[in-house]
Amino acid sequence: xxxxxxxxxxxxxxxxxxxxxxxxxxxxxxxxxxxxxxxxxxxxxxxxxxxxxxxxxxxxxxxxxxxxxxxxxxxxxxxxxxxxxxxxxxxxxxxxxxxxxxxxxxxxxxxxxxxxxxxxxxxxxxxxxxxxxxxxxxxxx
Numbered sequence: 001x002x003x004x005x006x007x008x009x010x011x012x013x014x015x016x017x018x019x020x021x022x023x024x025x026x027x028x029x030x031x032x033x034x035x036x037x038x039x040x041x042x043x044x045x046x047x048x049x050x051x052x053x054x055x056x057x058x059x060x061x062x063x064x065x066x067x068x069x070x071x072x073x074x075x076x077x078x079x080x081x082x083x084x085x086x087x088x089x090x091x092x093x094x095x096x097x098x099x100x101x102x103x104x105x106x107x108x109x110x111x112x113x114x115x116x117x118x119x120x121x122x123x124x125x126x127x128x129x130x131x132x133x134x135x136x137x138x139x140x141x
Contacts, residue, residue, distance in 0.1 A: 005061055010040040014111045015062045018128040023109040024062075026054050028122035033114065034107045043116035051080070051117045051124065055087040058126075064088040065129025070099040073121040080119045088126075 006012045018024060027033065028051060029043050042049055058064075067085065074081040074096065085094045097105065105125055106112065115122075 006057060008040070008042070011058075011113060014038070014040065014113075015058070018062070018110065020128060020130060022128045023105070023125055024128065025106055025109045025112040025123065025125045026051050026058070027106075027112050027114050028117040028119055029115060030118075031106075031112070031114070031123050032103065033112050037107065037109055038111040039114055040111060041114045043114055045116055047118050048116045051115050051119065051122045052083055052087065054113055054115055055084060055124070059088050062126075063129050063131030063133075064092055064126045066093045066095060066127035068095050068097055068102060068105060068125040068127070070102045070121050070123065071096050072099045073123070076120045077122060080122055084122075084124050 002009075002012075006015070014024065025031075029046070033039055042054065067088070069081060069084060073084075085092075099121060102123060102125065106123075109125060
């Protein structure tokens with residue numbers, strides 16, 4: 001029986017299937033999830049779990065090189081925006097999109113992890129990346 005790491009079998013499977021550059025979304029309770037995208041629904045009740053709960057656990061096992069968030073998140077939920085933007089460290093690029101464009105991009109994600117978070121515009125799309133575990137004989141900048 002698995003007792004370490006991410007215990008949710010669907011999340012564990014999805015992150016193990018992510019390759020470099022693949023997209024994974026963590027969404028609030030109200031996000032309009034595209035029809036043919038895999039959904040892992042963790043919502044239990046209002047604000048359980050929160051987007052940051054999921055991101056905090058993902059950050060322990062999943063490498064991210066970039067995030068997409070909406071402009072509206074920063075304007076309407078600035079505290080949430082700041083927490084999400086640094087969930088994977090302060091070196092991860094955050095690209096700001098209009099919420100409508102984030103919805104379009106969500107059609108390209110491998111899966112959406114839906115939370116019970118009622119934070120307005122609380123959504124983030126994560127771009128899978130190579131973490132610091134990779135051996136690099138020479139770094140190219």
